[in-house]
Amino acid sequence: MGRAVELAAGVRSGEVRAADVVEGYLSAIDAREAEVHAFNLVLADAARERAAAIDAVVASGGDPGPLAGVPVALKDNLCTRGVPTTCSSKILDGWRPPYDATVVERLAAAGAVVVGKTNLDEFAMGSSTENSAFGPTRNPLDVSRVPGGSSGGSAAAVAAGFAEVSLGSDTGGSIRQPAALCGVIGVKPTYGAVSRHGLVAFASSLDQIGPFANDVADAALLLESIAGHDPGDSTSIPEVFPSLGASLRAGVEGVRIGRISDLPAGADADVEARLEAAFEALAAAGAEIVDVEVPAFTYGLTAYYLIAPAEASSNLARYDGVRFGLRVDAADTNAMYTATRSAGFGDEVQRRIMLGTYALSAGYYDAYYGKALKVRRLIADDFARAYERCDVMLTPASPSVAFPFGSKTADPFAMYLCDTYTIPSNLAGHPAMSVPFGSGADDLPVGVQVLAPALGEPVMFQVAAELERRAS
Amino acid sequence: MSKRISSDDVAKVARLARLDLGDERLEAMTSQLDDMLGHFADIDALDLDGVEPMTQPYPLVNVLRDDTVAPGLDRDEVLAAAPDPDSDRFRVPPILGLDG
């Protein structure tokens, strides 16, 4: 049973007080947050108030919900009403949304206690959280190294015990890669399974919100609490989200695990070794390992780095100094736009806006954005064919363990390669999750990625739970 | 090595995106973008004839809502968050040089 699951059960039954629970996590924050910098904003008072309210509900015989009293951290690109939501950008510094994201509402309804807004690469663009305008987050396991990105803060918060679970967002791997680097579970759900209403958009056809946790069971609980149709998001899947409880206990007897034989190279030897061990462990547990091919997998990086910046260049055009956020004054509106955006956006964001604008511009649409959409189709088709022969696939989540600060910042493309294995799932809209499976170089954690077809969360969690059982 | 993208192209794109790079960064940005486009040329090898573009991962159609009014935002709360609010509207500098 997961720690959050246990915690919630304890709070609901009155055995444990939410107020005491949250104090424990707030102490952990006090002890190490200055060093780790997982948060843009710690919400200690609000958390205490909320915990007290939950205890009051329990005392009066009510049920606060399945996440009762569980401390949760929220990536700072999730809108929280009246609470600053910055996307770790100067252009939104101090902005308080006048509304809550749907997932925030659902967490509140489930009784969770929000302890803070976590740091991220600016506007979710990055793989190390070094692109934050408010300083990087450090990997709690080795503070000379990155926690990964873009949801570095959310991953670190869970790894450091600042929250039991957290929410991040994943566009090209921004949950799974930091999960792998920090040694926690990270899940990107099927596209459309979790409402994007209130998630500050990076790339609309790729973004998904998902959980970080220390246990597979907790990740499942959190995902079930936030998933499900939202009429406020037109891309939200109408079908009822499958329940995951049974999957956690099912084992992998007869499950077909795909090994992608034409997977692009680039993973370090220590990571490869842990992936091999994962295959072996699952085989020992009764799974069938099947060789499959996904020929277009290797083109995912290119397709992604044309599609995502293109959508982002449009999504970020609204940051113009007119209605909210930073404004740098100028003699006319046009000059104001330019001054505001140039001062408000960091380098990586500007680079991606430029790339995306170019990919969509007259004369170049067909060669870049248009082509990338076709490559996306190829990847989806290749996956579909492969899933005729297997139920899930396994790959590395990240090509390497956590790397030192500054080691990939000289060449943007070097950083982009971090997403090699995570990107194709976003392009296809498929679920995928990273599960810690032992250690690699320097005793740092390695994450194994489980991939599944759309709405394949049950079998994905089924395999993840087995990996968790066999990780030690 | 011939460039895929020139600094003129980049300057034009910067104007479209309302970003002021400055001369130095313009050069750096040009070379970075050119480098990236070089990496991205791998998809030129693919045969994409007859392949349908994929714009949405999950095939939905006809998502509609009823034509019923729902409560919106409070004007004062919204204007309080604005950079330069008038009593009841958003103020901006003179609108020049724009397609209006």
Place this chain on the structure above:
Amino acid sequence: MTWTHEGFEMVVGLEVHVELATNTKLFSASPNRFGDEPNTNIDPVTLGLPGALPVLNRRAVELAMRIGLALGCEIRPCVFARKNYFYPDMPKAYQISQYDQPLNVDGSLTLPDGTVIGVERAHLEEDTGKSTHVGGAGGRIHGSEASLIDFNRAGVPLVEIVSRPDIRSPEQARAYVAELRSILAAIGASDAKMEEGSMRVDANVSVRRPGEPFGTRCEIKNLNSVRSVGRAVDYEGRRQVDLISVGEVVRQETRHWDETDGRTHTLRTKEDADDYRYFPEPDLVPLAPSDEWIAEVRASMPPLPSARRACLAEATGQDAVSEAVSTVVDRGQDDYVHAVVAAGGDAARALIAVKEAFADEPASPRVPAEDLAVLTQMEVAGEVTSTQAKTLLAEIVAAGGGDARALAAAKGFEAMDTSELESMVDDAIAAQPDAWAKFCAGEAKAMGAIVGHIMKASKGQADGKAVSAILDARRG
């Protein structure tokens, strides 16, 4: 009626933006209302706040489909697209519109005179907010100190109707706009009031010698009435011809129509235009109305003005293109005329009465149909003169109804019978011998004095027409 200037013809296409008559906006549930306090109909989607997502309004789609059907378009599966550009009244810095896969394509609009103007497409898109400029002269952008933005209108549903360049004269342009307006109001899609901005017209004008390829076209904006459309198109056609005639070249540009000085002026050249970088809207899914839905919309459509005009023409014996029929249908009062007929009224007289006296009445006038029916019967039966009938009509309309017979009796109105009239005519002839002599000699004007005498003697109750007939007969 053809337009020609120094051997050139004009080629005109019209782009009409129509605000749909929905309760809420296209992609959010804020009210779609004109005239509210600024920034009171706002929500995260309207303001383009981070994290806001659009959800499509079903009623807007229905009304857009009605427009497509009314214009004989094919309704197709379609997608939404982002049109990216920066402007302060565009909160997301992109407009959600439709680009290469619009909802309605390949229709036409038949002008009352039978000319068919092609309609290329009619697609859905969202409206922008409104900016007002302070500190400059006359509220114009030029020289202003600042602008103030109101987002009430941002997100209001629009249908953009694009005609083919089939229009060849200012009259056709006016007729197109007038008929389109009439159709939109008749099908309930929009109140289509140019003066309120719920219908906006831009004209694309070029000129050429007949048979030659199309010339360079200019886009004309700021056309605020049907009349302006005609005037602007005429002016622009002449301007372009005059340029070409002295060997100059027409520049492709957007021009602003100035109603006061009756000219178009350069607004901006097309070379400065933004690259809109259209791409499919990832926050919305495709729209593919089913055959069942299209059939439902078609079945629920009210009759089109052309059909209503034909119906009214048949019922009243008037021409379908006559002013009376057009006016009454335009006001939506044709159903009322049919009701008057059904209540036993005279059709032709009912039509004239409604046209003349019901201009300020709503589509369903207050006067009960039976009341007007009775009045028309009285006139036909000669119980009152046409002058008396007019007086009674005015009173009945002002009062919102009335018993014509009772009113007539109260006023002492009764038409005089023929023998009474004849003896009055004889008296008048005897009293006005000079006028009579002149009248017999052929001076038609001289009748006036004699008729005047009769009217005075009869206290206005003599039927002028009957009197003239008797005088003509006497003269022989």
